[in-house]
Amino acid sequence: xxxxxxxxxxxxxxxxxxxxxxxxxxxxxxxxxxxxxxxxxxxxxxxxxxxxxxxxxxxxxxxxxxxxxxxxxxxxxxxxxxxxxxxxxxxxxxxxxxxxxxxxxxxxxxxxxxxxxxxxxxxxxxxxxxxxxxx
Numbered sequence: 001x002x003x004x005x006x007x008x009x010x011x012x013x014x015x016x017x018x019x020x021x022x023x024x025x026x027x028x029x030x031x032x033x034x035x036x037x038x039x040x041x042x043x044x045x046x047x048x049x050x051x052x053x054x055x056x057x058x059x060x061x062x063x064x065x066x067x068x069x070x071x072x073x074x075x076x077x078x079x080x081x082x083x084x085x086x087x088x089x090x091x092x093x094x095x096x097x098x099x100x101x102x103x104x105x106x107x108x109x110x111x112x113x114x115x116x117x118x119x120x121x122x123x124x125x126x127x128x129x130x131x132x133x134x135x
Contacts, residue, residue: 004079010034018065028064056101073107
């Protein structure tokens with residue numbers, strides 16, 4: 001059995017684009033950055049950022065449209081799909097990889113208007129101490 005599976009956790013580079021097709025289907029697309037840190041031979045800590053093109057279809061595209069904005073953090077699972085196209089400006093053949101999302105988790109809490117509410121505390125969440133844990 002072949003496997004084509006990708007998991008990414010990162011941040012949106014731009015606000016998502018959303019499109020509704022004539023048949024009622026919909027798609028949302030966004031760029032997503034993931035970064036890794038490493039040390040070079042001199043011991044300096046460096047960071048490398050990779051950019052990924054992401055597409056989401058169906059009802060999940062509505063969620064992306066309504067709740068995600070540039071800078072928001074997400075976790076996506078999906079598969080890599082390669083495609084070719086002709087650049088309209090230069091006429092040159094281009095190719096690239098896209099992540100087609102099967103599962104999406106919003107890691108930045110927002111309102112429908114896109115406002116960040118991650119620093120708002122939940123007044124209904126009870127406080128726990130280590131004495132409350134049964135193990």
